[in-house]
Amino acid sequence: MKREELITKWLDNNLNNEEFEAFKNLEDYEDLIKLNSYLQTFKADSYSVDKALNSTLSAIKSTKKQPKQWLKPLLKIAAILAICFGLYFYTTTLNTTINTAIAEKTEIELPDASSVLLNAKSILAFNKNNWKNERNVTLQGEAFFKVAKGSSFSVITNAGIVTVYGTQFNVKQRENYFEVICYEGLVGVTHNSQETKLKPGDSFLIIDGKKIALEKENASTPSWLNNQSNFKSLPFKTVLAEFERQYNVTFSLINVNKEELFTGTFPHDDIDKALKLITLPSQLTFSKNKNSIILKRE
Incomplete structure (x- = not known):
């Protein structure tokens, strides 16, 4: 597993035993553990990329007069901080x-x-x-x-x-x-x-x-929870759209008024019965060809 993936799963507390052993073998394992206590107090809504960057740059600037051997570890820690902040900020804003x-x-x-x-x-x-x-x-x-x-x-x-x-x-x-x-x-x-x-x-x-305007609803739950769609004086196009969602079909209409009001119902588990229930009240005929259905008014 890649180093970045191990760090991501560590931040999510989602490492299994084998992955944790691999994580412990990372060369910067101790640095990451030290950062963990700092991250516990970090809040996503108060995190500022600009502030974090300025803070890091200031720290680096203050070391310019120090021996060069101190610069490399500091840059390493700064890079780890940037990765951790980025991953934490990403995971706390992810939907x-x-x-x-x-x-x-x-x-x-x-x-x-x-x-x-x-x-x-x-x-x-x-x-x-x-x-x-x-x-x-x-x-x-x-x-x-x-x-x-x-x-x-x-x-x-x-x-x-x-x-x-x-x-x-x-x-x-x-x-x-x-x-x-x-x-x-x-x-x-x-x-x-x-x-x-x-x-x-x-x-x-x-x-x-x-x-x-609609009449008072008397049911205790919506009909679709019981695998059924009910309609009260709604345009026929809304009936067809719901039918397509439940049965993965498409309709072609011949002499059919999509705005005509429809009152009725159809089940979600019997397409032939459902087709009869939406066509008979309007005296329509239908023909099927795989996932395509033609509705026609004679």
Whole structure:
């Protein structure tokens, strides 16, 4: 294993026994251990590259009048410090990012023990190491949040910000579509600099830049957690987009109005049944060719 990799894993306390023995054999092992006590008091948010550089340069300058044999060890220690500071700063600002593929769902636990269920073709990111200072989660796609008691954080999307007050809620942010449904507790949704408070059963929906009024939500959790997608008077294009995410297919339309409102449901585990459920209400026909589906209105 390369020297840089050993140092990185050492900083993360992630060395196994064999790797630790290799780390101990590094020629600058003792210098690194001495630096460890200094790094314990180092805080990422107070770290300044300029200050560290100026400090190092000042130290080097002060040795110019000393014998040359002192310069080499000092430069060596300065180089180690620079590497350690850089690695520490990098690891404390690095985001944890989770991606789901088409038809994939996964569950994530946040640093405060809140849980997130991530729907298909979605991205969730947060900074685990800096969670105490920056409690933000970024989302592209759809996720259901179950917030731990007493916790709070913000869910940031391209369409708006959801402020958590301790609750269970669902956020869906797709192209030209932004929806938040509160199932328990209270959430605040900020869109275009205006905040809307949602209580259990309340929804917030923006489609193509327009706010849509919705009926009270009676379900206790979103339907997709049970491998099913439900729609109430939503444009048919949103139905097709969700279908494509769950079944890895693409639609071609003939004489089909994508803006026509659709009310209905489809399962995520039976494509033939799902196709019938989205085409019969609108009297459409369909034909399949591998991952391509043609929908047609006669």
